[in-house]
Amino acid sequence: MALKCLLLLIALAIIAADGATARDINAPVDLLKPGLDLAARLEAVQASGGLVECWNALVELKSCTNEIILFFLNGETSLGPGCCGAIDVITHNCWPAMLTSLGFTVEEGNILRGYCDAAAGAAPVDSPTPSLVVGVA
Known part of the structure; x- marks a missing residue:
């Protein structure tokens, strides 16, 4: 009898913890429910990084x-500006878990963000102007 009560208590604790987690995850979704006026919903979307x-x-x-795959597998540090721009927008302006929802770990997301932040902060190197070589056929 005591074992049944203990198992029931553990099951209720797990269900309560799961429900609390679900409420935290769905907090931004609650702002988009029809009960709020359109202006409030659009403001919430814009504040969260802009849906588009x-x-x-x-x-x-x-x-x-x-x-990105080559970046992690081969250690090639040659992510293009378009790729870094997308990573920058996602990590700075969108939802924090967006990269993890795409299959990247939190650590990989942090590495990508750090690389692209450093690449954006580095001054572009001017390429030397080609000089005319005389006498070479």
């Missing part, structure tokens, strides 16, 4: 998936 901007960044990120 985030989706455009996801589409751009999809096109540079090969670059």
